[in-house]
Amino acid sequence: MIVICSVLTVIVVADRPSFLSATTRAHFFPGWMAGPLGGLWPSFTRSESALKLMFTIVVIAMYASYLFGLQRIPKLGARWVIASLVLLQLVFFLAPPLTLTDVFNYINYARMDVVHNLNPYATIPALEPHRDPAYALSNWHELLSPYGPLFTIITFAAVPFGIAASFWLVKGGLALFSLGCLTLVWKCAKLLRRDPVKAVVYTGLNPIVLLWGLGGDHNDLAMMFFILLALYLLLRAGAMRDQVDAAPDTSIATTADAAPDTSIASTADGALYTWPQRLRAWTLPLSGFELLAGASLAAAVFVKASAAIVVPVVVVGLARVPKRAVQTAIGGIVGALLLAALSYLVFGARIPDLGTQGSIVTDMSLPNLLGLLLGQGGETATLRVLLSVALVIAVICCCVAAWRSGDIIGSSGWASVALLVTLAWVLPWYVAWVLPLAALSRSRRLRIATVALSVYLIVVWVPTSPAIWKAIGLQPGNTPLGQLHHRYVKELIN
Numbered sequence: 001m002i003v004i005c006s007v008l009t010v011i012v013v014a015d016r017p018s019f020l021s022a023t024t025r026a027h028f029f030p031g032w033m034a035g036p037l038g039g040l041w042p043s044f045t046r047s048e049s050a051l052k053l054m055f056t057i058v059v060i061a062m063y064a065s066y067l068f069g070l071q072r073i074p075k076l077g078a079r080w081v082i083a084s085l086v087l088l089q090l091v092f093f094l095a096p097p098l099t100l101t102d103v104f105n106y107i108n109y110a111r112m113d114v115v116h117n118l119n120p121y122a123t124i125p126a127l128e129p130h131r132d133p134a135y136a137l138s139n140w141h142e143l144l145s146p147y148g149p150l151f152t153i154i155t156f157a158a159v160p161f162g163i164a165a166s167f168w169l170v171k172g173g174l175a176l177f178s179l180g181c182l183t184l185v186w187k188c189a190k191l192l193r194r195d196p197v198k199a200v201v202y203t204g205l206n207p208i209v210l211l212w213g214l215g216g217d218h219n220d221l222a223m224m225f226f227i228l229l230a231l232y233l234l235l236r237a238g239a240m241r242d243q244v245d246a247a248p249d250t251s252i253a254t255t256a257d258a259a260p261d262t263s264i265a266s267t268a269d270g271a272l273y274t275w276p277q278r279l280r281a282w283t284l285p286l287s288g289f290e291l292l293a294g295a296s297l298a299a300a301v302f303v304k305a306s307a308a309i310v311v312p313v314v315v316v317g318l319a320r321v322p323k324r325a326v327q328t329a330i331g332g333i334v335g336a337l338l339l340a341a342l343s344y345l346v347f348g349a350r351i352p353d354l355g356t357q358g359s360i361v362t363d364m365s366l367p368n369l370l371g372l373l374l375g376q377g378g379e380t381a382t383l384r385v386l387l388s389v390a391l392v393i394a395v396i397c398c399c400v401a402a403w404r405s406g407d408i409i410g411s412s413g414w415a416s417v418a419l420l421v422t423l424a425w426v427l428p429w430y431v432a433w434v435l436p437l438a439a440l441s442r443s444r445r446l447r448i449a450t451v452a453l454s455v456y457l458i459v460v461w462v463p464t465s466p467a468i469w470k471a472i473g474l475q476p477g478n479t480p481l482g483q484l485h486h487r488y489v490k491e492l493i494n
Contacts, residue, residue: 001065002205003084003091005058009211010095014038018051019463021096023104023137032164035094052463059462062207063454069205073198081197085182085204089214093175097167098215100427101139106219107166108134109145110155113346120145120152121350126494133163141494144353149343150302151219170217177222178204178214184228185436191235192440202439202447206431208454212461213429220432223307226300228436230293230314231409237289237324282326290324294331302339305354306433309419310412312395317402317411359384360492361424361485363476364460364469368424368485377479379424387422394418413437413446420453428457 009020014037017024023033031038045051069076097103109120111134118128126141135141145152154173158166182204189199203209213220297314300307311332318325343351361368361379367387371379395415402411416433420426431454438450459465469475476482 002062002069002207002210003087005062005065005207006088006091006210009055009058010091010215011037011040012044012051012054013098014094014096015041015044016046019048020051020055020098022099022139023097023101029096030164033096033167035096037094038096056462056464059207059211059458062210063458066205066207067451069201070198073195073201076197076201078197081201085200086179088204088210089175089179092210092214093171095215097217099212100216101137102219103167103170103217104134104137105140106147106151106155106170107158107163108132108138109147109152110159110166113152114156114159119347119350121149121347121352134166137163139493142492143356146352146354146357147219148223148301148303148305148352149347150299150339151222151304153342153346154222174217174219174221175214177225180225181221181228181436184225184232185439188228188232188235188440191232191239194440199436199439203436206435206454208428208457209432209435212427213432216429218429219304220306220429223300223304224432224436226296226303227307227310227412230296230300231440233289233293233296234314234318234324234328234408237287237293240289278322279326282323283330287323287327290327291331291334294328294333295335297328298332298335298339301336302343305352306419306430309395309415313398313402313412313415314408316399317406317408319403320406356492357425360489362426363482363485364465365424365426366421368476368482371481372476372479377481378476378485380481384424391418391422394422407442409437410441410443410446413441413443413450417446417449417453426457428461431457 013020014034017026017029108125112118112120112128116128121144124142124144158169182200185199185203186196189196297311315325315329318328367379371383398411398415402408413434420430434450438446477486
């Protein structure tokens with residue numbers, strides 16, 4: 001059902017301009033954007049209301065099939081699951097950009113630097129030559145780039161090939177990151193002695209990630225690739241330290257618990273090591289896996305800043321075995337310094353504009369609904385500060401949980417959930433930040449919370465939702481504060 005609905009949706013979207021592909025408009029849908037599936041169903045309805053209803057039904061049907069499939073995993077063969085996942089990756093690779101225009105924002109910011117010699121962290125797109133084809137296809141014209149410098153530098157490679165080829169090269173790169181994520185989820189599950197089929201089904205068949213994430217060509221998949229790579233390297237390192245232990249490897253931090261902790265071992269005369277000796281034991285010999293894991297976490301942050309939420313959780317959780325925490329931290333610091341140096345060489349002393357992006361609001365985000373419930377008309381500046389404090393407290397709690405339980409993956413997942421529920425600008429594909437962590441965690445509650453979060457995002461983002469909210473009188477955008485939020489977003493889009 002998921003595969004069939006995905007194929008039908010992509011064929012419908014590729015046929016003609018519609019809201020399902022926001023980049024298209026009347027009399028503008030070039031063949032290079034429609035892709036090879038364009039024009040296969042010319043007789044399908046042109047009614048926008050019918051398309052909204054169709055897309056809503058498709059999303060609900062796909063999610064119901066997803067939940068049903070999770071219950072039937074024992075009867076699903078690994079080959080069928082892998083074949084379905086690969087086919088879905090191909091289907092959405094061949095699709096035009098679904099629902100939003102972010103892929104052209106990526107390309108436009110890259111072209112600003114490479115073609116026009118304009119720093120996207122210092123110059124808004126509105127100041128670039130408007131004749132550039134990427135300008136008309138992008139939309140955040142008054143916003144300095146919020147995207148990580150590593151990701152922006154990666155997109156530079158596509159610019160020399162022109163706008164059409166850049167589109168397909170970026171899509172192809174993101175599809176490879178998506179396949180990389182699923183491969184790492186499979187490998188991590190095997191190291192954790194868990195069912196890899198269940199893990200990849202939970203991660204890769206979620207309709208939100210397929211339709212809005214993979215179909216929308218978002219860089220969150222690149223961020224998650226580096227996070228999952230870090231977790232895989234840590235698991236490999238733990239497995240190597242625990243080869244002689246027959247007990248199942250149930251977490252990253254506890255894989256080495258059975259081995260002697262040489263950082264606090266006694267000397268021959270019974271005296272504990274001094275601090276210089278401890279530091280030497282923690283840093284030498286160097287461990288390639290932990291160093292690379294730290295560097296991979298740094299890369300994730302330089303792709304998208306949201307990855308920073310898991311870094312303290314991982315390091316604190318690893319502190320149960322100090323040598324692992326120290327070496328991972330060393331890898332992260334060295335990786336961050338190298339990437340910062342690269343960013344400085346390319347962009348100077350400029351960083352992504354996270355402040356502006358953090359100040360915009362979606363009507364149905366949980367913080368905005370909380371502000372509405374409190375009679376404030378939406379999320380206020382005070383409420384944003386309070387929620388930021390709540391997020392810090394939640395991350396600290398996740399760090400403590402990781403230290404106590406050794407379940408770094410599950411604790412990182414809960415930290416990501418805390419970030420999602422406190423974000424005022426929340427978008428459906430952000431659930432990809434949690435899905436693979438929930439799939440690999442031993443926490444059933446985290447998986448239930450992720451399913452509930454997915455249901456919330458579907459209810460909020462299916463195209464028939466606004467009509468439902470209007471019918472029941474729930475219209476956050478109509479309050480004075482809601483109208484102010486809308487005006488601010490329109491100013492940035494220009």
